[in-house]
Amino acid sequence: xxxxxxxxxxxxxxxxxxxxxxxxxxxxxxxxxxxxxxxxxxxxxxxxxxxxxxxxxxxxxxxxxxxxxxxxxxxxxxxxxxxxxxxxxxxxxxxxxxxxxxxxxxxxxxxxxxxxxxxxxxxxxxxxxxxxxxxxxxxxxxxxxxxxxxxxxxxxxxxxxxxxxxxxxxxxxxxxxxxxxxxxxxxxxxxxxxxxxxxxxxxxxxxxxxxxxxxxxxxxxxxxxxxxxxxxxxxxxxxxxxxxxxxxxxxxxxxxxxxxxxxxxxxxxxxxxxxxxxxxxxxxxxxxxxxxxxxxxxxxxxxxxxxxxxxxxxxxxxxxxxxxxxxxxxxxxxxxxxxxxxxxxxxxxxxxxxxxxxxxxxxxxxxxxxxxxxxxxxxxxxxxxxxxxxxxxxxxxxxxxxxxxxxxxxxxxxxxxxxxxxxxx
Amino acid sequence: xxxxxxxxxxxxxxxxxxxxxxxxxxxxxxxxxxxxxxxxxxxxxxxxxxxxxxxxxxxxxxxxxxxxxxxxxxxxxxxxxxxxxxxxxxxxxxxxxxxxxxxxxxxxxxxxxxxxxxxxxxxxxxxxxxxxxxxxxxxxxxxxxxxxxxxxxxxxxxxxxxxxxxxxxxxxxxxxxxxxxxxxxxxxxxxxxxxxxxxxxxxxxxxxxxxxxxxxxxxxxxxxxxxxxxxxxxxxxxxxxxxxxxxxxxxxxxxxxxxxxxxxxxxxxxxxxxxxxxxxxxxxxxxxxxxxxxxxxxxxxxxxxxxxxxxxxxxxxxxxxxxxxxxxxxxxxxxxxxxxxxxxxxxxxxxxxxxxxxxxxxxxxxxxxxxxxxxxxxxxxxxxxxxxxxxxxxxxxxxxxxxxxxxxxxxxxxxxxxxxxxxxxxxxxxxxxxxxxxxxxxxxxxxxxxxxxxxxxxxxxxxxxxxxxxxxxxxxx
Ligand SMILES: Cc1cc2nc3c(=O)[nH]c(=O)nc-3n(C[C@H](O)[C@H](O)[C@H](O)COP(=O)(O)OP(=O)(O)OC[C@H]3O[C@@H](n4cnc5c(N)ncnc54)[C@H](O)[C@@H]3O)c2cc1C
Ligand code: SF4
Ligand code: SF4
Numbered sequence: 001x002x003x004x005x006x007x008x009x010x011x012x013x014x015x016x017x018x019x020x021x022x023x024x025x026x027x028x029x030x031x032x033x034x035x036x037x038x039x040x041x042x043x044x045x046x047x048x049x050x051x052x053x054x055x056x057x058x059x060x061x062x063x064x065x066x067x068x069x070x071x072x073x074x075x076x077x078x079x080x081x082x083x084x085x086x087x088x089x090x091x092x093x094x095x096x097x098x099x100x101x102x103x104x105x106x107x108x109x110x111x112x113x114x115x116x117x118x119x120x121x122x123x124x125x126x127x128x129x130x131x132x133x134x135x136x137x138x139x140x141x142x143x144x145x146x147x148x149x150x151x152x153x154x155x156x157x158x159x160x161x162x163x164x165x166x167x168x169x170x171x172x173x174x175x176x177x178x179x180x181x182x183x184x185x186x187x188x189x190x191x192x193x194x195x196x197x198x199x200x201x202x203x204x205x206x207x208x209x210x211x212x213x214x215x216x217x218x219x220x221x222x223x224x225x226x227x228x229x230x231x232x233x234x235x236x237x238x239x240x241x242x243x244x245x246x247x248x249x250x251x252x253x254x255x256x257x258x259x260x261x262x263x264x265x266x267x268x269x270x271x272x273x274x275x276x277x278x279x280x281x282x283x284x285x286x287x288x289x290x291x292x293x294x295x296x297x298x299x300x301x302x303x304x305x306x307x308x309x310x311x312x313x314x315x316x317x318x319x320x321x322x323x324x325x326x327x328x329x330x331x332x333x334x335x336x337x338x339x340x341x342x343x344x345x346x347x348x349x350x351x352x353x354x355x356x357x358x359x360x361x362x363x364x365x366x367x368x369x370x371x372x373x374x375x376x377x378x379x380x381x382x383x384x385x386x387x388x389x390x391x392x393x394x395x396x397x398x399x400x401x402x403x404x405x406x407x408x409x410x411x412x413x414x415x416x417x418x419x420x421x422x423x424x425x
Numbered sequence: 426x427x428x429x430x431x432x433x434x435x436x437x438x439x440x441x442x443x444x445x446x447x448x449x450x451x452x453x454x455x456x457x458x459x460x461x462x463x464x465x466x467x468x469x470x471x472x473x474x475x476x477x478x479x480x481x482x483x484x485x486x487x488x489x490x491x492x493x494x495x496x497x498x499x500x501x502x503x504x505x506x507x508x509x510x511x512x513x514x515x516x517x518x519x520x521x522x523x524x525x526x527x528x529x530x531x532x533x534x535x536x537x538x539x540x541x542x543x544x545x546x547x548x549x550x551x552x553x554x555x556x557x558x559x560x561x562x563x564x565x566x567x568x569x570x571x572x573x574x575x576x577x578x579x580x581x582x583x584x585x586x587x588x589x590x591x592x593x594x595x596x597x598x599x600x601x602x603x604x605x606x607x608x609x610x611x612x613x614x615x616x617x618x619x620x621x622x623x624x625x626x627x628x629x630x631x632x633x634x635x636x637x638x639x640x641x642x643x644x645x646x647x648x649x650x651x652x653x654x655x656x657x658x659x660x661x662x663x664x665x666x667x668x669x670x671x672x673x674x675x676x677x678x679x680x681x682x683x684x685x686x687x688x689x690x691x692x693x694x695x696x697x698x699x700x701x702x703x704x705x706x707x708x709x710x711x712x713x714x715x716x717x718x719x720x721x722x723x724x725x726x727x728x729x730x731x732x733x734x735x736x737x738x739x740x741x742x743x744x745x746x747x748x749x750x751x752x753x754x755x756x757x758x759x760x761x762x763x764x765x766x767x768x769x770x771x772x773x774x775x776x777x778x779x780x781x782x783x784x785x786x787x788x789x790x791x792x793x794x795x796x797x798x799x800x801x802x803x804x805x806x807x808x809x810x811x812x813x814x815x816x817x818x819x820x821x822x823x824x825x826x827x828x829x830x831x832x833x834x835x836x837x838x839x840x841x842x843x844x845x846x847x848x849x850x851x852x853x854x855x856x857x858x859x860x861x862x863x864x865x866x867x868x869x870x871x872x873x874x875x876x877x878x879x880x881x882x883x884x885x886x887x888x889x890x891x892x893x894x895x896x897x898x899x900x901x902x
Contacts, residue, residue, distance in 0.1 A: 001488075001779060001780075002779065002780070002830055002831070022779050023775060023776070023779065024775070025485070025772055025774075025775035025779065025780075025781070026483055026484075026485055026488075027485045027525065027585075027771065027772040027775070028485055028523055028524055028525040028585070028588045028589075029525075029585075029587070029588055029772050031523060031588050032564065032587045032588055041497065041543040041544045041546075041562075042472070042477075042497060042541075042543070043480040043481060043524070043541070044476070044477055044480050049480040052479070052480050052483070053476065053479075053480065056479060062475070062476055062479065063476075066474060066475060066476030067476055070476075084772070085705075085708045085769040085771075085772040085773040085775070086772050086773060086774075086775030086776055087707075087708065087775075087776055088775075
């Protein structure tokens with residue numbers, strides 16, 4: 001679509017936004033893929049509508065204030081990107097737009113404090129863990145709290161697990177097949193330390209040597225997607241320095257959101273001196289499932305012990321795997337390698353579960369509706385177990401399964417592989 | 426002379442830059458109509474802020490004027506209330522489904538009340554009667570999805586079926602790949618409920634004057650469809666898919682004619698040219714033949730496997746006789762991928778040029794090869810990217826002119842579109858197979874329809890909407 005966006009005034013991020021807007025032919029193919037459109041049924045809360053709104057704001061035709069409520073409701077799930085045949089780079093558009101517009105926003109003091117708290121706590125596992133513990137004790141107070149504080153409390157596990165100290169170096173067992181660096185993830189380390197422990201075990205068992213670079217930090221995705229661009233830039237540069245792509249066969253993440261975050265660095269740093277370094281890093285970044293699937297293809301994986309009885313696993317596509325990184329087949333293929341396991345497809349599988357980073361805090365009502373819908377869809381398949389590749393989905397789905405009175409467990413794909421190796425399935 | 430020059434001074438924006446000056450929300454108090462509607466329907470169903478209304482000015486092809494107010498009704502009673510309030514305020518009314526229309530039908534040309542049906546999504550399946558009762562906003566695909574567990578489907582399948590609504594489909598009398606064998610949307614309507622311009626509710630069946638038939642394809646200019654009873658059918662037990670590609674476009678058209686003459690009645694018979702194939706391949710990467718000048722995609726279906734195979738063999742032979750390379754889909758997954766490719770053509774073309782002028786001509790099958798070749802050479806002579814695809818079994822072609830309005834002249838685009846329309850008319854064809862006339866092709870109507878007939882159409886319009894309050898500026902020149 002045509003635009004009059006003053007690209008030169010906005011700079012390199014303006015180029016990215018104008019390019020995405022231009023590519024949209026307003027065909028509406030993305031509408032059914034959008035969770036907020038599914039819930040609200042209005043054009044402003046659809047991808048096509050949001051693209052128009054951003055265009056109008058950038059052209060100075062619509063005050064940011066009017067567009068903001070609809071843009072804020074976007075989960076950043078990228079369902080629209082998968083659905084768009086014109087190749088509109090919606091993700092780059094909304095991210096750049098949020099970065100561009102945040103400094104112009106007039107947020108309430110409460111909102112500001114909340115954002116600062118989230119953005120400080122998320123990248124600091126220790127702090128997050130403490131916060132989660134406080135939250136855990138605050139749970140009984142939940143009925144007294146405003147919604148924005150209530151739902152995140154609901155998401156906390158009954159027991160916040162103790163933090164694990166991860167080894168800086170894990171040697172390969174048997175013949176060494178690869179050397180990788182591993183991004184440990186922030187919230188995940190506090191909420192589900194076993195994801196990382198399982199990852200190290202499975203990699204080592206398959207001849208992979210794992211380095212956990214010490215200086216690594218938060219990938220910055222949460223900061224970036226909430227518009228805290230300066231913070232995001234700082235975090236990105238920190239990781240570019242911490243991970244030297246030349247030293248590793250791959251840089252692995254087991255959190256879909258973080259992996260996608262690292263792969264976004266070239267866009268974040270577009271037009272800046274570190275753009276090339278960002279590209280080099282991003283090219284090496286891989287999700288754990290893709291990496292293992294590749295190992296499995298060239299040379300195979302160590303065989304899994306069969307599950308002790310037939311197990312039906314409902315596989316949940318995390319948006320940041322399926323939509324943002326196009327990873328669907330790999331985790332399924334891995335799970336199918338376990339004898340006695342069968343996979344189930346979840347109805348409306350492409351629709352976000354409503355977790356989406358900080359969405360539970362910012363849009364508790366919509367997040368809850370989506371969580372309920374997801375849990376219902378998952379349960380309709382009558383699974384013995386749920387698998388997913390992202391910590392956000394994990395906590396959201398777990399909490400909503402529980403709310404619906406279901407005891408079906410949810411695990412990270414890698415945990416299930418690890419369990420199979422240990423004969424615990 | 427381009428027909429578009431004959432239009433009144435206000436020129437339509439083919440692009441997102443509507444020339445209309447835009448009021449700021451801070452300056453524009455919400456209209457008295459919005460206030461009244463909010464009183465009647467509550468705030469949840471009424472959009473009055475500028476930032477909310479702004480997005481109701483476009484469909485998939487045209488950007489019109491920002492509406493004065495938007496209503497999102499949930500029941501027929503809401504529609505009635507909205508229509509009455511708009512009439513009392515003397516504001517025109519534009520119906521809107523998913524706004525996936527390709528002729529500007531849902532884009533308001535003047536300050537209007539837009540009634541958007543996207544929340545009227547009630548759907549009930551009656552398996553014993555083989556019927557579905559759907560509110561206007563039901564997504565087309567949902568009908569088949571919900572009927573399938575009962576062993577039934579709803580055959581009309583416009584390429585936009587994941588997005589478009591039943592109301593919009595009936596508004597345009599949408600077709601799809603299936604219409605060669607199974608017919609278009611209108612053929613599956615058993616009854617209709619609509620609200621007239623005075624807010625009266627009518628329940629129509631397909632008898633007497635077949636007023637329902639008149640409403641279908643009237644693009645919201647005669648009444649607002651609120652519910653429909655749709656005919657469901659059991660899906661055929663067997664389907665076979667074949668793709669054939671050719672070194673020349675005319676060959677594909679000739680192969681189609683030969684196959685049909687030989688007695689094949691394919692369920693779907695689709696054509697795409699090289700530019701389409703490549704745009705889709707860029708998107709899906711499923712191994713489409715990039716070098717082919719024309720690709721045919723064919724389904725035969727039925728309950729008797731031998732006949733289905735036999736028909737496929739007829740098509741295969743016809744393709745080979747005209748130099749085509751044939752590939753049969755090995756399984757359901759392969760055929761699903763091929764059909765997804767076909768459905769993605771239209772938006773995938775956005776990768777080539779940001780804007781397009783889209784035609785929807787229908788010509789007799791006997792002249793297909795000639796028409797396809799003529800249009801092709803018009804495109805080549807013009808220097809524009811002109812691509813063609815369509816439901817070739819019905820002679821329904823979609824020549825699309827792709828352009829970049831910043832570097833290419835819209836005047837010249839319209840000129841070329843007009844020449845393409847002329848090719849169709851000259852060969853005994855018509856202007857619209859399924860996308861409607863809307864605002865885009867309204868001016869071509871004078872060439873396509875004789876004056877006496879046009880006057881009769883105006884009489885019908887005046888009978889149902891004397892003051893021209895329903896979707897003004899559409900269809901009739
Ligand atoms: C990629 C793509 C592919 C397409 N492929 C096809 C195809 O294969 N076949 C085909 O026929 N079309 C196709 N179309 C065009 C379009 O999808 C159809 O015309 C569809 O029927 C429009 O439905 P909608 O709900 O989007 O209606 P809209 O675009 O919202 O409206 C269409 C017209 O119907 C009127 N209308 C809407 N709802 C009502 C109602 N309840 N009562 C009365 N009038 C109403 C509107 O005023 C307007 O004039 C395609 C479009 C796209 C973008
Ligand atoms: S599918 Fe893509 S081109 Fe179509 S409206 Fe959505 S973003 Fe725009
Ligand atoms: S990212 Fe998700 S929520 Fe946002 S517009 Fe796209 S589909 Fe909708």
